[in-house]
Amino acid sequence: MIEAFVVLLGHAVAAQLLSCGYFRRYAITRPPIGVFNLWDIAVMIGGIVLVPYLYLALPPWLVGGLLAIGVLSALSFMWEPVLRSRNS
Secondary structure, three states, rough: OOOHHHHHHHHHHHHHHHHHHHHHHHHOHOOOOHOHHHHHHHHHHHHHHHHHHHHHHHHHHHHHHHHHHHHHHOOOOOOHHHHHHOOO
């Protein structure tokens, strides 16, 4: 039990230190979002409420694909300033 806690704590500390190093070195560009209105907020709240039920209703391979798309999108957003600064 204590070993699992130490591993979890080590990963949490490593994530914090690595994120501090990343954000000190690279500037993330702000997405061109614009202004949110009430309809946008209602759609986001609806998505937050419905997506967990959608994940339960869909087959596991499709849920895995959707989660993989989300992870790849986040990784692309993270790597964009790194690759841009290397080419510049």
